[in-house]
Amino acid sequence: MTDPNRPTDGPFPTDGASPTDGASPTGATPPADRARRRSQSWFAGADKTGFFHRSGIKAMGVPDRMFDGRPVIGICNTWSQLAPCNAHLRDLAQYVARGVYEAGGLPLEFPVTSLGETLMRPSTMMYRNLASMDVEETLRANPLDGVVLLAGCDKTTPALLMGAASVDLPSIVLSGGPTLTGxxxxxxxxxxxxxxxxxxxxxxxxxxxxxxxxxxxxMWRSNGSCNTMGTASTMASLVEVMGMALPGNAAVPAVDARRRTLAHDTGFRAVELVREELVMSRIVTRKAFENAIRLNAAIGGSTNAVVHLLALAGRAEVDLALDDFDRVAAGVPLLVDLVPSGQYLMEDFFDAGGVPVVVNELGDLLHREALTVTGRTLGENTEGATGWGSPVVRRRTDPLQENAGIAVLHGNLAPDGAIIKPSAATAELLEHRGPAVVFEDIDDLRARIDDPDLDVDADSVLVLKGAGPKGYPGMPEMGNLPIPAKLLRAGVTDMVRISDARMSGTAFGAVVLHVAPESAAGGPLSLVETGDMIELDVPGRRLHLEVDDGELARRRAARGEQRPAGSGGYMQLYLDHVTQADSGADLDFLRGRRGSEVPRAGH
Structure with missing residues (x-):
């Protein structure tokens, strides 16, 4: 019996339009373009392989007409109850699918490794690269022409972008949005x-x-990521200014109905990206990275953006170095008055117009001609955006801080660099000299930091070793070392702290981070002893250990080589291949684009 839903011209029609095509302003797709789509390698054949692939999808209730050559869009979902910030992404995925269907595409949702800051140990950062591998291989191994990347909690956004960049399909990000104000x-x-x-x-x-x-x-009144300008909101803002998400992506609260509308529109646009053959590499360019660096300064964004953007640049084959974060952001003012660099929260930022307003206020400081996933330029996307006089987004003529970029430090304590976020630090501590109080690892820190007999005062410099990419392992967010309890009781609210760790985007203080090389890789940080004098000079971009080279050589010889031992599995792979913070802490063999070539059939 003939299936009434099957087009009369066989499994891959040549008329160029499906029953629901035509929603896209680009019109119906020519047959030659449809034949080039990756999904047709799975679904177009009239042989047993095509039968096998179509039959499997039909088992989920998909009608035959959906195999007529329309774009197949993957919905890459980081939903998990182990990642509470992303627990609403299941719902958003349904709205993405609606948009895909409306535009004439076929949505296929799939899960990937979910990374939640609230529960994972020893660090979500250790698993960012694993999640990126999951994304990359899933995209390449399946009949997908484009992908919507559903991200939320801190590491999910860079992980998804890194994996997608290595494949280079038409891709678009939908962030989960911030939680309501606590x-x-x-x-x-x-x-x-x-x-x-x-x-x-x-x-x-x-x-x-x-x-x-x-x-x-x-504190958390709904699903969604932190309501501060932490790493999640920072990365959601940066993907928007880089052109990888629709305007407004960063700030719409997670449970606001407009987040669902944005999800629908994102799914619709994903289909158009495939028809226009607008792949990720056309959008994630050097200009896009420079826009991200400058916006990060203007919003008081997380220091974690540094290590994530460096890793993404390595995947996208864009030339980007640690020192670019200082040079490119030079002169960019802090405009967004959000915690931890200011006083307001993400709901307030949304009410003030979000990223588009900041983009307009930055004006010629950004590459406004950069292409975005809308098919238009960044400047065209944000034209007319206004903050309605909200105090959350300041004017360039009245910034919170004149020069807000992340400062990159060099010196004998950080030969390959270290970073500090001046906008979140006490200004008086940006030029400081004091004696080191050294903690050999996080266990040593926890055991002694509140010891009333600890020899420490407000001028001391707290130093933590063993918290870098290899040392912890996984470079945890422990760089904002706690101030000793006896000093807190004395009214001390900030101190200079130095480590090879990271710091949460929600944290604050005069904290020097990402010291490279890390102590576990034999960096000079491993040689610091309690009592050594350390000089921090942020205006001079200098981090100096006042110990002569001869003494450091003696200490190095006495210390000997120390290599972190793995225990097999992914941790062993990670320890053997992770790079240092100044190049993104990615796995060395994952750098670069490997493309979207269709693998050989397995049946």
Whole structure:
């Protein structure tokens, strides 16, 4: 019996239009273009292989007409109940699928490794590269012509972008959006940042442990990522200014109905990207990275953006170096008054117009001619965006800070560089000289930091070793070392802290991070001893250990070579191949684009 839904001209029709095509302003797709699509290598054949592939999809209730050559769009979903920030992405995926169907495409959702900051140990950063491998290989191994990348929590955005960049299909990002504003006892409670502040109050004896626990339910009032300008909101903002997401992607709250509308529109646009053959490499260019670096300064974005953008550039084959973050952002003012560099939260940023308003205010500081996933330029996307006079986004003539870029430091303590975020630090500590108080690893830190007999004062420089890419392993967010409890009780609120670790985007302080090479790789940080004098000179971009070369050589010889030992599995692979922070802490063999060539059939 003939299937009434099957087109009369066989498994791959030549009329160029499906029953639902025509929604795209680009019109129907010519037969030759349809034949070039990757998905047709799976679905167009009239042989047993084509039968096998179509039959498997039909088992999910997909009608025969969906194999007529229309674009097949993957919905790459990082949903997981182990990643509470992303727990609503299941819902958003359904709206993405609606948009794909409306535009005449076939959506196929698939899961990849989900990375949640709230639960994973030893560090989500260790698994960012694993998730990127999951994305890359899933895209290449399946009948996908384009992909929507559903991301939310900190590492999911760079992981998905890194994997997609190595394949280079038409790709578009949909972020999960920030959680609602937390409130406690009539005050706004910033997620992440509030945790650090309240825990310090507990350690100082000004807040009870019971009150601290009571605040847990007040901080996150919904699914979604941190409501501060932490790493999640930073990366969502950067993918928007890089052109990889639709305008407004960064700031719409996770549970706002307009996030669902954005999901629908993202799915619709994904189909058009395939028809226009607008692949990721045409968008993620050097100009896009420079726009991201400058926007990161203007929004007071996370230091984590440095290591993620460096890793993404390696995948995208774009020439980008650590020092570019200082040079490119020179002169960019801090315009967005958000925690931790300011006082407002992401809902306020959304009400103020979000990233498009900042883009317009930055004006000629950005490459406004850069291409985006809309098919238009960045400048065209944001034309007319206004903040309605909101105090959240300041004018260039009245910034919160004149020069807000991340500072890249060099010196004998960081030969390959280290970074600090001046906008989140106490200004008086940006030029500082003091004696080191050294912690050999995180266990040593936890054991001694609140010891009342610890020889430390406000002028001391806290130094943590063993927290870099190899040393922890996984480069955890422990760079903002806690201030000793006895100093908190004395009213000290900030100190110079130095490590090879990272710092949460929600954290703050005069914290030097990403010291390279790390101590576990034999970097000079491994040689620092308590009592050594350290000079931090942020205006001079200098980090100097006041110990002569002869003494350092003696210490190195006495220390000997120390290599972190793996235990097999992914951790062993990671330790054997992870690069240092100054090149993105990616796995060395993952750098570059490997393309989207269709693999040989397996049946």
């Amino acid at each position: 409130r406690r006892e009539g005050r706004q409670l910033p997620s992440g940042t509030g945790t650090y502040e309240m825990y310090d109050q507990v350690r100082a004896g000004t807040m009870t442990p019971e009150d601290f626990v009571g605040a847990e339910a007040c």
